[in-house]
Amino acid sequence: SQQGEEDPQALSIQEGENATMNCSYKTSINNLQWYRQNSGRGLVHLILIRSNEREKHSGRLRVTLDTSKKSSSLLITASRAADTASYFCATVSLNSGGSNYKLTFGKGTLLTVNP
Amino acid sequence: DGGITQSPKYLFRKEGQNVTLSCEQNLNHDAMYWYRQDPGQGLRLIYYSQIVNDFQKGDIAEGYSVSREKKESFPLTVTSAQKNPTAFYLCASSIFPDTWLTDTQYFGPGTRLTVL
Numbered sequence: 001s002q003q004g005e006e007d008p009q010a011l012s013i014q015e016g017e018n019a020t021m022n023c024s025y026k027t028s029i030n031n032l033q034w035y036r037q038n039s040g041r042g043l044v045h046l047i048l049i050r051s052n053e054r055e056k057h058s059g060r061l062r063v064t065l066d067t068s069k070k071s072s073s074l075l076i077t078a079s080r081a082a083d084t085a086s087y088f089c090a091t092v093s094l095n096s097g098g099s100n101y102k103l104t105f106g107k108g109t110l111l112t113v114n115p
Numbered sequence: 116d117g118g119i120t121q122s123p124k125y126l127f128r129k130e131g132q133n134v135t136l137s138c139e140q141n142l143n144h145d146a147m148y149w150y151r152q153d154p155g156q157g158l159r160l161i162y163y164s165q166i167v168n169d170f171q172k173g174d175i176a177e178g179y180s181v182s183r184e185k186k187e188s189f190p191l192t193v194t195s196a197q198k199n200p201t202a203f204y205l206c207a208s209s210i211f212p213d214t215w216l217t218d219t220q221y222f223g224p225g226t227r228l229t230v231l
Contacts, residue, residue, distance in 0.1 A: 033219065040225070041224055042222035042223050042224045043207075043222040102160075105150075106157050107155065
């Protein structure tokens with residue numbers, strides 16, 4: 001089963017509005033990362049938040065992490081049409097044998113920002 | 116212009132044929148990865164390599180093979196044994212040694228493989 005699962009699966013908003021996407025996970029993590037993917041392209045790293053951090057900002061992005069609830073949220077403020085993309089959370093955790101770290105991607109949230 | 120390049124962008128294969136997808140990086144990263152992405156799905160790890168001449172199986176390695184003869188290059192061969200190879204394939208890299216698999220990954224633009 002997926003380690004990280006995004007919610008909602010799809011989100012449609014108007015330009016200028018804020019967009020919030022959530023990610024839930026099952027096991028303890030080392031860090032959690034958010035990536036963006038434009039249609040038919042590779043992924044671009046947005047932000048990394050470590051397990052001992054609660055909030056991080058990067059430009060119009062704000063990421064929160066609640067390890068007690070095993071959840072994270074990505075907030076994009078003042079959205080633009082160019083923000084239209086799929087957004088993935090990826091969790092870094094120890095594999096089942098406890099010998100190595102593993103990066104596991106969720107299925108993503110498709111964000112559409114209408115002009 | 117630093118980054119990761121993948122070629123070709125689109126690839127068509129007849130059933131029973133092996134095909135090789137290219138991945139090259141000039142970021143001087145030690146670790147490289149291959150992922151498969153199916154529609155509406157997250158990425159699944161096929162193979163990864165921490166260092167030249169060494170690579171490890173990921174979650175879905177069956178029907179795939181890789182080599183790592185040079186630091187810059189990590190080609191993926193999709194063999195005829197892969198039962199459902201039609202997918203979008205993404206190559207990535209990250210800095211090694213202390214932070215591999217925990218650090219940021221840099222992705223190429225992807226190759227879309229279609230089996231006819």
